[in-house]
Amino acid sequence: MSRPAQITINLAALRHNLQQVRQMAVGSAILAMVKSNAYGHGLERIALALPDADAFGVASLEEGMHLRHAGVTNPIFLMEGLFDASELPEATANDFTLIVHHMHQVEMLEAHPNLKPFNIWLKIDTGMHRLGFRPTETLAIYERLMQCAAVRKPIGLMTHFAQADSVDRAHTLQQIELFNSVTEGLVGPRSLSNSAGVIAWPSAHRDLVRPGITLYGASPLAGHRGVEHHLYPVMTLSSQLIAVHDVAKDSRVGYGGTWTCPEDMRIGVVGIGYGDGYPLHAKNGTPVFVNGRPCPLAGRVAMDMITVDLRTQPNAAVGDPVLLWGPGLPVEVVAGYSETTAYELLTRITQRVRVVVKNDEPISFGTPINSDM
Numbered sequence: 001m002s003r004p005a006q007i008t009i010n011l012a013a014l015r016h017n018l019q020q021v022r023q024m025a026v027g028s029a030i031l032a033m034v035k036s037n038a039y040g041h042g043l044e045r046i047a048l049a050l051p052d053a054d055a056f057g058v059a060s061l062e063e064g065m066h067l068r069h070a071g072v073t074n075p076i077f078l079m080e081g082l083f084d085a086s087e088l089p090e091a092t093a094n095d096f097t098l099i100v101h102h103m104h105q106v107e108m109l110e111a112h113p114n115l116k117p118f119n120i121w122l123k124i125d126t127g128m129h130r131l132g133f134r135p136t137e138t139l140a141i142y143e144r145l146m147q148c149a150a151v152r153k154p155i156g157l158m159t160h161f162a163q164a165d166s167v168d169r170a171h172t173l174q175q176i177e178l179f180n181s182v183t184e185g186l187v188g189p190r191s192l193s194n195s196a197g198v199i200a201w202p203s204a205h206r207d208l209v210r211p212g213i214t215l216y217g218a219s220p221l222a223g224h225r226g227v228e229h230h231l232y233p234v235m236t237l238s239s240q241l242i243a244v245h246d247v248a249k250d251s252r253v254g255y256g257g258t259w260t261c262p263e264d265m266r267i268g269v270v271g272i273g274y275g276d277g278y279p280l281h282a283k284n285g286t287p288v289f290v291n292g293r294p295c296p297l298a299g300r301v302a303m304d305m306i307t308v309d310l311r312t313q314p315n316a317a318v319g320d321p322v323l324l325w326g327p328g329l330p331v332e333v334v335a336g337y338s339e340t341t342a343y344e345l346l347t348r349i350t351q352r353v354r355v356v357v358k359n360d361e362p363i364s365f366g367t368p369i370n371s372d373m
Contacts, residue, residue, distance in 0.1 A: 011234075124179060164193075164197045241290065259299040
């Protein structure tokens, strides 16, 4: 038998989540974000499973090329635009839509007036302070792009929320108001909302929304879980017990001896570790399910193994199934115990983990874990 660590990708859940986004953002086109290997779920696999998405968003020309080579014909947005003029021929040939966020990209397009015109979106920095033109620059840049022969009209207008996932709504309100002010009178479709904006800011949906983590069943809102938004986890990370041992009271378990047995008990060894993408910094007590029952992490995460407290499963045996995250054990919960985010956990799964794809798996949210986990 091969190593038991695996992810199961539920494409029925993926399609369900896309429909949930459509119901949240009625009337808006959907730019499905599939960058970073579709948040760890498989770039080509996810895009091909979502033929009804209005467009796909990627981080680079290379990601876009992978989709075109896989037969994806939907519009593809390069969310960071082009990095160098050498990319222009491939971008033109594959009809990629460009995000223009910096002056060098404007100059690049102006220097190549004989290219087939690109669809572009002008990115405006309304408060993220990462990519985009300052509000005071926007009108002048817009006018230059309107005069540029390499740009197809109309021009899209885009910004990105910095704190849409926060209970403090003031900053997002300021961003919306600034975007409205800056773009007043400019012709072109609008896009403001990422996943958090889709859920929390219906007034900001506009013409195009850009769901990312919501498509994969997790919540972008701090302290919330995807199930609260009727989203279903697409990825299940699972493994098996590869050893079970009787360990005496006061014995210390794992590297550094960070967990001590409070009584004579059984310890299970699970075939999963940070070499597979399970979080290195998961704390003692992080929920793990063995045979559907909580058996918390007991000891430091190693490259290939973790150890769990089997006191709720005294009859557990080698080969028994282990759930690390998925239905009933949200990835957001594991992320909280690891002081990271669901985004990082989903995208860090490594290549040695076996992938199983299910196309018509029934959708179930699983048995909810206790609220204190």
